[in-house]
Amino acid sequence: xxxxxxxxxxxxxxxxFSDDDSLLAxxxxxxxxxxxxxxxxxxxxxxxxxxYRIRVAAEEMVPANFESIDAxxxxxxxxxxx
Numbered sequence: 001x002x003x004x005x006x007x008x009x010x011x012x013x014x015x016x017f018s019d020d021d022s023l024l025a026x027x028x029x030x031x032x033x034x035x036x037x038x039x040x041x042x043x044x045x046x047x048x049x050x051x052y053r054i055r056v057a058a059e060e061m062v063p064a065n066f067e068s069i070d071a072x073x074x075x076x077x078x079x080x081x082x
Contacts, residue, residue, distance in 0.1 A: 003073040010047055011069065015040055026069040041066055048072070052080050 004026060012018050015035050030036045036044060044066065045056050065075040 003076045004069055006051055007044075007048070007072050007076075008069050011035070011044070014043065024069070026073075028069070029067055030069075031063050031067050036066075044072075048076070052076060054079055 008021070008024065008026070009019065011030065012021070012024055015030075016023050024035075028035070031041070041061070045061065048054070049056055060075070064071060066072055
């Protein structure tokens, strides 16, 4: 299972309240697009930490790493490989 296959359903379910994959493109802006707020980012990071058994450091908690499904996948690729 790819990072996108794990992260995208979580975002759809928890922030768009849907399972319709067509509602969210992989490059859609999550933060600047208003899909996820600051509390939502913390929830997303907690999900990522639990799912991939990593610890996201404070300096990694920047919008560039979490702005889109693509950005999150790139970040996770650097952190856990894949």
